[in-house]
Amino acid sequence: MSTTVVILAAGKGTRMRSKLPKVLQPLAGRPLLGHVIETAKKIHAQNIITIFGHGGHLVQNAFSHEDIQWVEQTEQLGTGHAVKVTLPVLPKDGMSLILSGDVPCVQQSTLQRLVEVSTETGIGIVTLTLADSTGYGRIVRSNNKIQAIVEHKDATPEQHQIKEINTGIYCVSNAKLHEWLPKLNNNNAQGEYYLTDIIAMALEDGLEIASIQPEMAFEVEGVNDRVQLAALEREFQSYQAKELMKQGVHLIDPARFDLRGQLQVGQDVRIDINVIIEGECSFGDNVDIGAGCIIKNTHIAAGTKVQAYSIFDNAVIGENVQIGPFARLRPGANLAADVHIGNFVEVKNSSIGLGSKANHFSYLGDAEIGAGSNIGAGTITCNYDGANKHKTVIGDNAFIGTNNSLVAPVKIGHGATTGAGSVITHDVANNSLAVERAKQISKENYQRPQKTKN
Ligand code: UD1
Ligand code: CA
Numbered sequence: 098m099s100t101t102v103v104i105l106a107a108g109k110g111t112r113m114r115s116k117l118p119k120v121l122q123p124l125a126g127r128p129l130l131g132h133v134i135e136t137a138k139k140i141h142a143q144n145i146i147t148i149f150g151h152g153g154h155l156v157q158n159a160f161s162h163e164d165i166q167w168v169e170q171t172e173q174l175g176t177g178h179a180v181k182v183t184l185p186v187l188p189k190d191g192m193s194l195i196l197s198g199d200v201p202c203v204q205q206s207t208l209q210r211l212v213e214v215s216t217e218t219g220i221g222i223v224t225l226t227l228a229d230s231t232g233y234g235r236i237v238r239s240n241n242k243i244q245a246i247v248e249h250k251d252a253t254p255e256q257h258q259i260k261e262i263n264t265g266i267y268c269v270s271n272a273k274l275h276e277w278l279p280k281l282n283n284n285n286a287q288g289e290y291y292l293t294d295i296i297a298m299a300l301e302d303g304l305e306i307a308s309i310q311p312e313m314a315f316e317v318e319g320v321n322d323r324v325q326l327a328a329l330e331r332e333f334q335s336y337q338a339k340e341l342m343k344q345g346v347h348l349i350d351p352a353r354f355d356l357r358g359q360l361q362v363g364q365d366v367r368i369d370i371n372v373i374i375e376g377e378c379s380f381g382d383n384v385d386i387g388a389g390c391i392i393k394n395t396h397i398a399a400g401t402k403v404q405a406y407s408i409f410d411n412a413v414i415g416e417n418v419q420i421g422p423f424a425r426l427r428p429g430a431n432l433a434a435d436v437h438i439g440n441f442v443e444v445k446n447s448s449i450g451l452g453s454k455a456n457h458f459s460y461l462g463d464a465e466i467g468a469g470s471n472i473g474a475g476t477i478t479c480n481y482d483g484a485n486k487h488k489t490v491i492g493d494n495a496f497i498g499t500n501n502s503l504v505a506p507v508k509i510g511h512g513a514t515t516g517a518g519s520v521i522t523h524d525v526a527n528n529s530l531a532v533e534r535a536k537q538i539s540k541e542n543y544q545r546p547q548k549t550k551n
Contacts, residue, residue, distance in 0.1 A: 184275060
């Protein structure tokens with residue numbers, strides 16, 4: 098049977114105290130709603146309908162690249178009202194999976210189980226048993242069968258004792274939603290149209306309410322304020338860290354690891370503490386990442402060792418490379434195998450050939466460097482003339498002396514050598530030496546100036 102996903106994302110999120118709508122607040126580097134949409138897509142739903150309201154088009158614009166149907170709820174009159182505004186576009190048959198934009202971690206497997214049990218009965222919910230159920234809707238059962246969901250504010254003192262709560266995740270027959278939602282009223286403590294009132298309607302129609310519990314409690318934790326956001330961030334990070342460890346990654350301390358995106362790994366990858374990985378990254382076998390590195394959209398081949406506090410953004414790194422500590426690879430840095438990039442070396446939009454080395458204090462921008470070349474300490478490619486960027490090309494087996502300024506556009510040939518301290522403004526031919534500096538003056542028995550007294 099075909100499934101529609103309906104995501105509730107119109108609420109204000111007042112308790113975040115933020116100008117950003119709550120569903121756009123980031124968890125692991127991605128908006129809360131982004132997590133829900135990502136999981137919804139895995140269900141292969143017929144369509145995804147998202148209800149937006151507060152923050153309006155900011156929310157829509159953040160997901161303009163997604164194939165989503167948007168429905169506006171101009172006034173936030175409650176969860177039941179929110180789903181009701183989708184009725185004009187909601188299919189007449191099939192089931193709807195109803196999710197909350199602020200419950201980001203629900204897993205595909207949980208949703209699949211919910212769809213299965215609900216398809217049999219026509220309605221099902223995800224519940225959770227909590228030590229402290231304060232604030233949540235309580236699941237009222239008799240003879241083990243769900244009889245009602247009672248909101249905290251409407252509950253009797255006995256109902257307050259109930260530990261099983263409504264997580265706000267449902268799967269309901271679309272035909273029934275079309276029948277029930279127009280009948281909702283707001284006669285309750287909050288004066289809202291409660292989606293949970295469809296439980297009573299289902300029972301009146303003689304349906305049984307199916308229910309499941311999630312495998313992991315954090316899957317159904319909602320975010321209402323920044324304290325909960327930070328707590329859920331740690332739980333989600335801890336989950337991701339465990340998944341990586343199951344794949345064989347050696348995380349020195351999973352509590353000090355942050356993945357804000359996707360990481361593909363080979364075998365025996367080792368990651369030291371306080372590393373942040375963002376976007377889409379991959380690490381080959383035996384890659385070793387030192388403490389405090391920040392690595393974004395970067396691919397690192399097998400055997401490469403990255404020392405502490407190195408920062409990469411959109412770089413491609415070959416096998417058995419040695420980098421850092423304190424190295425910076427910016428977009429377009431492309432290092433072949435066996436390259437060495439040492440401390441305080443910045444590489445931008447440059448390719449560095451097999452086994453070449455830049456071990457100390459350098460800026461290599463818009464450069465093309467061949468294999469087996471050595472870039473002396475402190476060498477700078479002067480790639481910018483104030484208006485345009487120019488290219489530096491260095492051949493194979495070149496030796497660039499210490500503290501050179503290579504004024505681009507400039508070409509240095511294969512096997513060429515440049516003297517320390519040179520400002521190279523003209524091309525250097527293959528296998529030749531270029532030295533550009535004033536002659537040294539030497540004075541014997543030189544007397545330094547004396548301080549005058551007055
Ligand atoms: C709801 C449930 C409660 C459950 C809890 C789980 C109801 C009546 N109660 O309560 O049983 O334990 O979730 O977290 O459903 N929203 C809209 N439009 C609205 C109102 C809400 O889009 O008019 C969205 C919110 O943005 C949010 C979701 O619906 O994503 C849930 O709303 P919220 O007000 O947080 O519901 P709770 O009071 O927590
Ligand atoms: Ca509420």
